[in-house]
Amino acid sequence: MTSTATATIRAMLSGATGYEQGLDQLTVLPPETVDPALSTALRESGERLFKAGWQPVELHRLVTRRVGPEAARLVADVAAAMLDRTQTADPRWAAQAAEIGAERWWFSDAEYPSELARRVRADRVTVLDLIVSALALLRTLPSIEILIPPPGAAPSKTMNVEKSDNRVLDRVRALLAKAESTDFPAEAETYTAKAQEMITRHSLDEALLTADRAEVVPLTRRIPVDAPYESEKAALLHAVARANRCHAVWTPDLGFATVFGFDADIDAVDLLHASLLVQAQRAMSRTEPRGKAGKARMKAFRASFLVAFAHRIGERLAQAAKAALPAEDGNLLPVLRSRDVQVQETMNRVFPRTERARGARVDSDEGWREGRAAADQATF
Known part of the structure; x- marks a missing residue:
């Protein structure tokens, strides 16, 4: 009978059996045959x-995002089970598992669906539907680059000796948090200008200190890009990455961008992008049309606002990055050029073929004007 349940699940996922028909078949089969198969x-x-x-x-x-928070609980349970079966796990992987609430709470793998139904106080059909819906998504997802070894895998050979000083990052985060929370532009500018100064100084110092260390190589980090207006938010991330000597490749189907660069520079991109998104959202909410603005007009305004904000921020960041370079530094400039080549080579290895995204449409002149004005007032 277990083979019957397994065959039914496979037929549902492949489309050979209709979803509702397959779910009905699983419901009438004995739990002791369906539960182990699922x-x-x-x-x-x-x-x-x-x-x-x-x-x-x-x-x-x-x-x-795709199925719902109830289905995401299953991901946490798979992570917990994986950690439970091995004694070797990268601390970063284990920390992420803890972050999503992974813990071994069920007693028997063979009875997991039934125990889950009791735990969430749901009927059996609902739980079976939940698991099969999650399976339908999981089977479609591709392999991506391994940035953190999973439990049981050999530890990464890449030495991250360039890891940013946590004290510096903590001070930068504190400054950006103050810049995001204040309602006074001059105060925000003071906080964020100091944060950018610290980021730039730390990045250049790291570049010089590690210039002759062959084990210091470009790294990769995936940064989420959330709906709505994903393409516009990705454009802002691209602008921030480019100004900080990094490259960003957006994968819209999977909801993240992959950022390539040296560690201190990627940290700067991550922190600045998050802060600028907060500033953009606050400015957009203050300037968007009031009253009975239609849904189409509001959507066009917001998209155009974010396009203009990203475009103008890119210009300002490029100017700031150029101004931050010491004049005629014979030691630093060759190091930065070498790093640029290494970052580009790393990106080409992971993404040998990329497509330039089509520029976002600007359907609201009002949104474009307000977005550029907000970018001129944004601080970093």
Whole structure:
């Protein structure tokens, strides 16, 4: 009978059997045959993706977006089971698993669906539907670059000796948080200008200190790009990355951008992008049309606002980055040029073929004007 349940699940996922028909068949089969089949399918699908480069937070986030938070609970359970079966786990991977609430709460893998139904106080049909819906998504996801070794894998050979000083990052975060929370532009400018100064100085110092260390190589980080207006937010990330000697490749289907660069520079991109998004959202809410603005007009305004904001921020960041370079530094400029080449080579290795995204449309002159004005007032 277990083979019957397994065959039904496979037929549902392949489309050979209609979803509702397959769910009906699973519902009438004995739980002792369906539960092990579903539990095995879920574990194998989740572990395949974890071994194929997906990190716990990334997979949890995508399942939440595509299926819902209830299905994302299953990702946490797969991560917990994977950690439970191995004694070797990268601390970063384990920390992400803890972040999404991964813990071994069920007693028997073979009875996991039934125990889940009792835990969430849902009927059996709802739980079976939830698991199969999650499986339908998981089977479609591709392999991505392994940035953190999954549990049981050999530790990464890349030495991250350039890891940014946590004290510097903590001070930058504190300054940006104050800049985001204040309602006084002059005060915000003081905080964010100091943060940018610290970021730039730290990045250039790291470049010189590690110039002759062969083990210091470009790294990769995936940064989420959330709906709505993903393409406009990705454009802002691209502008911030370019100004900080990094490259960003956006993967819209998976909801993230992959940023390539040296560690201190990627930290700067991550922090600045998050802060500028907050500033853009606040400025947009203050300037968007009031009253009975239609949905289409509001959508056009917001999209155009973010396009203009990203465009103008890119210009300002490029100017600031150029001004931050010491004049005629014979030691620094060759190092930066060498780093640029290494970052480009790393990106080409991971993404040998990329497509330039089509420029976003600007359907609201009002949104464009307000977006550029907000970018001129933004601080970094």
